Amino acid sequence: MVSEVPELTNFGSLIRFALGLEAATSTFYEAAAALPEPGGPPDLFRELAAQHSARHRLLERTRQQKLNEMVLEPITGLDGRRYVYYASVPPRGQIGARARTLEAVAARFYEESSVVAKALLTEAARTLQRLAEENHRNEARLVAMA
Amino acid sequence: MAQQTSTLLPEVKAHYGDLKNFIGGKWVASTATEWLDDTNPATGQVIARVPLSPKEDVSAAVASAREAWEEWRETPPISRGRYFFALRDLMEEHFEELARIVSQDHGKIIDEARGEVRRAIENVEVAAGIPSLMMGYNLEDGAASGIDEEVLYQPLGVFAGISPFNFPAMVQYWFWPYAVATGNCWVAKPSEQDPLVQARLFELIEKAGFPPGVVNLVHGAKEAVEAVCDHPDIRGVSFVGSTPIAKLVYARAASHGKRVQCGGGAKNLLVVLPDAKLDKIVPNMISSVYGTAGERCLAGSMVVGLGEAHDPVRRKFSDAASKLKVGYGLDETIQMGPVITKKHQERVMGYIDSGEEQGATVALDGRRVKVSGYEHGYFVGPTVLDRVTEDMTVAKEEIFGPVASFLEMGSLEEAIEWINKSPFGNAASIYTSSGKAARDFRYKVRAGSIGINLGIAAAMAYFPFGGMKNSFFGDLHPQGRDAIRFFTESKVVITRWV
Numbered sequence: 001m002v003s004e005v006p007e008l009t010n011f012g013s014l015i016r017f018a019l020g021l022e023a024a025t026s027t028f029y030e031a032a033a034a035l036p037e038p039g040g041p042p043d044l045f046r047e048l049a050a051q052h053s054a055r056h057r058l059l060e061r062t063r064q065q066k067l068n069e070m071v072l073e074p075i076t077g078l079d080g081r082r083y084v085y086y087a088s089v090p091p092r093g094q095i096g097a098r099a100r101t102l103e104a105v106a107a108r109f110y111e112e113s114s115v116v117a118k119a120l121l122t123e124a125a126r127t128l129q130r131l132a133e134e135n136h137r138n139e140a141r142l143v144a145m146a
Numbered sequence: 147m148a149q150q151t152s153t154l155l156p157e158v159k160a161h162y163g164d165l166k167n168f169i170g171g172k173w174v175a176s177t178a179t180e181w182l183d184d185t186n187p188a189t190g191q192v193i194a195r196v197p198l199s200p201k202e203d204v205s206a207a208v209a210s211a212r213e214a215w216e217e218w219r220e221t222p223p224i225s226r227g228r229y230f231f232a233l234r235d236l237m238e239e240h241f242e243e244l245a246r247i248v249s250q251d252h253g254k255i256i257d258e259a260r261g262e263v264r265r266a267i268e269n270v271e272v273a274a275g276i277p278s279l280m281m282g283y284n285l286e287d288g289a290a291s292g293i294d295e296e297v298l299y300q301p302l303g304v305f306a307g308i309s310p311f312n313f314p315a316m317v318q319y320w321f322w323p324y325a326v327a328t329g330n331c332w333v334a335k336p337s338e339q340d341p342l343v344q345a346r347l348f349e350l351i352e353k354a355g356f357p358p359g360v361v362n363l364v365h366g367a368k369e370a371v372e373a374v375c376d377h378p379d380i381r382g383v384s385f386v387g388s389t390p391i392a393k394l395v396y397a398r399a400a401s402h403g404k405r406v407q408c409g410g411g412a413k414n415l416l417v418v419l420p421d422a423k424l425d426k427i428v429p430n431m432i433s434s435v436y437g438t439a440g441e442r443c444l445a446g447s448m449v450v451g452l453g454e455a456h457d458p459v460r461r462k463f464s465d466a467a468s469k470l471k472v473g474y475g476l477d478e479t480i481q482m483g484p485v486i487t488k489k490h491q492e493r494v495m496g497y498i499d500s501g502e503e504q505g506a507t508v509a510l511d512g513r514r515v516k517v518s519g520y521e522h523g524y525f526v527g528p529t530v531l532d533r534v535t536e537d538m539t540v541a542k543e544e545i546f547g548p549v550a551s552f553l554e555m556g557s558l559e560e561a562i563e564w565i566n567k568s569p570f571g572n573a574a575s576i577y578t579s580s581g582k583a584a585r586d587f588r589y590k591v592r593a594g595s596i597g598i599n600l601g602i603a604a605a606m607a608y609f610p611f612g613g614m615k616n617s618f619f620g621d622l623h624p625q626g627r628d629a630i631r632f633f634t635e636s637k638v639v640i641t642r643w644v
């Protein structure tokens with residue numbers, strides 16, 4: 001399964017896409033960890049599932065408390081095609097690669113959206129940047145595991 | 147295969163039953179004999195029944211507030227503020243639920259509903275700081291050597307607030323947190339067209355532990371409004387609605403010696419200079435005109451592209467407007483919802499008809515919009531009228547719908563003169579890269595809210611919000627320091643110890 005190409009035209013749609021990405025990623029890790037042969041350390045997958053769940057809650061809080069009037073502010077410069085992701089669980093041998101790609105796409109999305117957010121939403125931009133850094137760390141752990 | 151995620155958020159409830167009043171800390175059935183159906187404007191379905199409470203219900207609420215007042219005014223400001231901290235936490239906890247109720251009952255899109263609930267919370271947050279906001283001042287030897295002078299701000303008693311349909315959560319919160327935090331008691335009369343979020347908010351007010359009688363809710367319409375204006379124990383009235391009703395409420399309540407603040411209608415102009423950066427400003431203009439389906443007192447209604455700016459602005463604006471996705475506000479992909487009622491839908495369409503009949507060009511026609519799956523909803527699509535002239539009805543009256551009227555003018559002076567001649571004075575915006583033009587605009591324009599490269603200049607909770615001329619009747623605006631002054635009276639004490 002592949003996500004739709006998001007239309008990132010305002011901060012509301014940006015956060016909505018991020019919420020979908022985090023939910024899908026968390027579900028992906030949960031499903032992978034539950035396989036009889038998970039294609040990677042199940043503990044790590046479970047940890048990452050929980051982490052992405054927590055990130056989902058953080059983003060909900062960000063939408064609720066940090067976007068304020070900017071929720072409908074038009075934004076430009078984000079090309080949704082760069083953030084299309086695959087979140088279904090592939091055959092065993094490809095699970096690690098799929099996880100690394102998911103983290104890489106997320107890192108790219110959060111890095112680029114934090115730049116767009118910076119001018120108007122400093123606090124939200126910091127959150128997005130923090131999420132990108134976390135994605136990079138996750139990717140590194142997954143690479144080390146491979 | 148693309149991952150299909152449902153973008154339609156669930157409704158909090160399909161039906162909310164018969165609404166009750168909240169009087170003296172209890173949910174009580176209204177004595178109303180008349181009831182109104184409250185409909186979901188996207189579906190046309192009835193989602194609640196609203197009692198049209200008679201004056202006896204208003205009197206019961208006022209009596210309860212009056213009884214609670216003596217003890218409440220003696221509650222120290224810092225303690226009063228703590229109730230607002232508790233309420234704020236509850237509103238955050240139920241944030242999404244409140245926003246969904248707003249969207250379901252009013253029709254606005256979910257992100258707009260979230261923004262509205264956020265605004266309500268911000269007013270609670272500001273009011274929680276009441277000890278600092280309500281302080282008086284003093285001067286040693288202020289009257290003469292050894293004679294000190296000070297001013298105290300004191301609450302008056304019972305206030306009432308009558309709010310409109312377009313911001314069903316927020317507008318009551320422009321008023322009551324300040325009224326109650328300063329030591330008054332409150333009677334709320336929300337719009338009978340979409341009262342559900344206030345009913346839910348009152349459940350949170352109850353949970354926050356406000357003492358019985360301090361905050362009361364009465365559902366109703368004309369009779370309840372008249373009872374509020376006439377009741378001898380109500381010391382002041384806050385109101386937002388249309389200009390004719392604002393004027394009536396102002397006159398009637400003031401004739402009984404009350405303090406009154408009444409927000410009325412608007413006809414806001416967006417002025418675009420040739421040096422404006424169109425790619426950046428058009429999305430903002432679209433949001434100004436079509437946000438909340440144009441049912442905002444700050445909505446841009448008239449667009450003026452000065453001189454050579456007219457054609458490119460109109461083209462880009464119409465193109466962007468034509469792409470707006472219209473539908474049910476609880477669908478997260480929707481960009482504009484329905485208007486509030488069938489009657490209002492017909493009214494807005496009548497204005498478009500009149501514009502066309504009087505010679506305007508319908509560059510984008512929202513009259514025939516169809517929303518699949520919501521055939522009974524009260525939708526009007528984004529509409530653009532071009533070649534509007536100042537004698538046309540659409541140039542003079544508030545439409546309160548998703549209609550942009552484009553006028554041609556040659557100079558900024560002409561635009562400013564047009565704004566200042568208008569009987570309304572709620573808001574006006576200028577789009578320009580010129581500091582000089584922006585400065586001239588804000589200096590000369592007679593309107594309560596000025597936007598510079600912003601189409602909705604909505605004051606935050608700590609600034610006063612309101613218009614001029616026929617857009618506001620009264621002296622002190624809601625929110626900010628004005629609110630503190632409105633809900634208190636000053637007392638001077640001169641002291642000499644001998």
